[in-house]
Amino acid sequence: MKAVVIQKPNTPVVIEERPIPQPKAGEVLIKVRACGVCHSDLGVIEGGIPFATFPRVLGHEVAGVVDKVGEGVTWPKVGDRVGMQWLFSACGHCDQCVRGAEILCPFAQITGVMQDGGYQEYMIAPALYVAPIPDELSFADAGPLMCAGLTVFNGMRQAGYKPGQKVAVIGLGGLGHLAVLYAKAMGARVAVISNSPDKQDEAQELGAEYFVNTGAQKAGDALRAWDGGADIILATAPSSEAANDAVPGLAPDGTLVVLGVGSGNISAMHFDLIGARRRVLGSPSGGRSDVRATLTFSAHNKVVPRITKYPLEDAGKALSLLQSGKLRDRAVLMIA
Numbered sequence: 007m008k009a010v011v012i013q014k015p016n017t018p019v020v021i022e023e024r025p026i027p028q029p030k031a032g033e034v035l036i037k038v039r040a041c042g043v044c045h046s047d048l049g050v051i052e053g054g055i056p057f058a059t060f061p062r063v064l065g066h067e068v069a070g071v072v073d074k075v076g077e078g079v080t081w082p083k084v085g086d087r088v089g090m091q092w093l094f095s096a097c098g099h100c101d102q103c104v105r106g107a108e109i110l111c112p113f114a115q116i117t118g119v120m121q122d123g124g125y126q127e128y129m130i131a132p133a134l135y136v137a138p139i140p141d142e143l144s145f146a147d148a149g150p151l152m153c154a155g156l157t158v159f160n161g162m163r164q165a166g167y168k169p170g171q172k173v174a175v176i177g178l179g180g181l182g183h184l185a186v187l188y189a190k191a192m193g194a195r196v197a198v199i200s201n202s203p204d205k206q207d208e209a210q211e212l213g214a215e216y217f218v219n220t221g222a223q224k225a226g227d228a229l230r231a232w233d234g235g236a237d238i239i240l241a242t243a244p245s246s247e248a249a250n251d252a253v254p255g256l257a258p259d260g261t262l263v264v265l266g267v268g269s270g271n272i273s274a275m276h277f278d279l280i281g282a283r284r285r286v287l288g289s290p291s292g293g294r295s296d297v298r299a300t301l302t303f304s305a306h307n308k309v310v311p312r313i314t315k316y317p318l319e320d321a322g323k324a325l326s327l328l329q330s331g332k333l334r335d336r337a338v339l340m341i342a
């Protein structure tokens with residue numbers, strides 16, 4: 007089978023021929039049909055993820071079909087459509103796992119970072135960690151929902167979103183465009199904050215009622231002019247300045263949710279936080295219950311990503327387009 011491998015940080019990905027792996031007890035073999043290309047994949051390549059191990063097959067937005075099951079596996083069955091996400095496995099016994107917050111497990115294994123992911127024709131996954139993909143979702147659409155979709159959907163839930171609240175989304179990339187779609191589908195009023203004024207049309211098409219061009223306006227002032235500010239700001243772009251500038255635009259009791267990983271510090275003036283009791287919250291992707299909720303919500307509310315498909319062999323090309331900021335849609339690697 008073909009696998010797209012990164013040998014060590016800051017080297018190009020290469021295509022390798024590898025034997026198809028065999029599932030051991032408790033594992034399944036997934037025939038990968040689609041795998042989204044995520045910004046965190048660039049993090050692995052650029053050496054920015056300290057717990058990444060090499061050589062590694064990237065990819066944590068996996069959608070495919072169970073091809074074989076290992077000894078003792080009673081679920082899923084061969085032929086089931088399943089996805090794999092960032093969380094490859096968790097320990098099951100630490101305090102975080104026991105209270106149902108397995109994404110915070112200190113012993114978690116991460117797909118495509120510490121274990122081989124979906125940039126290959128077949129991958130191994132722990133049987134209990136795959137997510138069933140609803141029939142309504144194609145493999146290509148389900149892929150990006152496993153990380154980009156999960157991260158923004160769950161970020162809103164973690165922030166305590168209530169129907170009718172105002173949600174501002176910083177950035178309109180892979181996570182941002184899905185954030186707008188989820189927020190709209192959940193009944194929010196939505197704003198988009200971007201430094202590219204040419205994103206305004208797209209923001210409106212997706213359902214945003216308000217657009218803040220940070221090249222011409224201060225995000226905090228512009229958001230406060232939006233009926234008193236945003237209840238939730240989802241910072242999906244990897245820019246700490248953009249997140250910091252938006253904090254004063256939170257409504258009282260509002261929450262800034264930091265989702266996109268960038269350089270620099272998230273910071274806020276003491277009084278901007280204290281006076282209106284604002285919060286800053288970091289949120290990683292989510293656990294198994296969160297990913298199931300994301301997929302079910304997406305299937306029933308028709309929230310699907312905007313994607314461009316590439317053959318697996320073009321993984322390197324898709325990654326460099328993402329790196330240069332030239333990708334408009336989520337790139338999805340397709341395997342027949």
Ligand SMILES: [Zn+2]
Pocket residue numbers: 044045046047066092153154
């Ligand atoms: Zn990701």
Ligand SMILES: [Zn+2]
Pocket residue numbers: 096097098099100101102103104108111112113114
């Ligand atoms: Zn644990």
